[in-house]
Each structure stands twice: as structure tokens, then as C-alpha cells.
Amino acid sequence: MKGVSRPNERQRVGLCAGCAHGHRVVSAKGSEFWLCAKSDTDPRFAKYPRLPVLECGGYEPPHPVTRPHGSGAR
Numbered sequence: 432m433k434g435v436s437r438p439n440e441r442q443r444v445g446l447c448a449g450c451a452h453g454h455r456v457v458s459a460k461g462s463e464f465w466l467c468a469k470s471d472t473d474p475r476f477a478k479y480p481r482l483p484v485l486e487c488g489g490y491e492p493p494h495p496v497t498r499p500h501g502s503g504a505r
């Protein structure tokens with residue numbers, strides 16, 4: 432789940448848990464990893480950063496969810 436994290440997860444994962452580029456990956460055995468999508472375009476970023484990430488120059492807050500006009504409930 433992107434952009435949503437519980438307080439414990441924030442402590443364990445660090446910045447990636449709330450970053451637009453962070454993606455939680457769960458293996459078939461149930462192990463959890465955080466994938467940094469920024470690593471696709473910038474070699475300075477590890478694909479699977481060592482957690483917790485406490486400082487990162489690539490951190491970006493999650494993008495807000497936008498909905499087209501007229502799609503909301505009345």
C-alpha cells in the first residue's frame with residue numbers, strides 16, 4: 432500500500448514508507464521489502480534500500496489523489 436503507513440511501520444521503514452517512490456513488496460515467503468522506484472532512473476538509489484531510511488535526497492511526499500470533476504458522491 433503506497434503512501435499509507437502505520438506509526439510502527441514508519442519507525443521500522445523510515446522515509447520510504449511515506450515516499451512517492453517507495454513500494455512495499457512481499458515475497459512468496461512473507462518477507463517484506465521496500466523497493467525504491469527512483470533506482471530505475473537514478474543509480475545513486477538502491478533498488479532495495481537498507482531500512483530504516485532516515486535521510487534521503489530523493490524523498491518526495493506522496494502525490495495527492497485527484498478525482499475528475501463530477502465523480503464524487505452527492
Ligand code: SF4
Nearest residue numbers: 447450453467487489
Ligand atoms: S527516494 Fe529515498 S525515501 Fe524515497 S523510496 Fe527511494 S530511498 Fe526511500
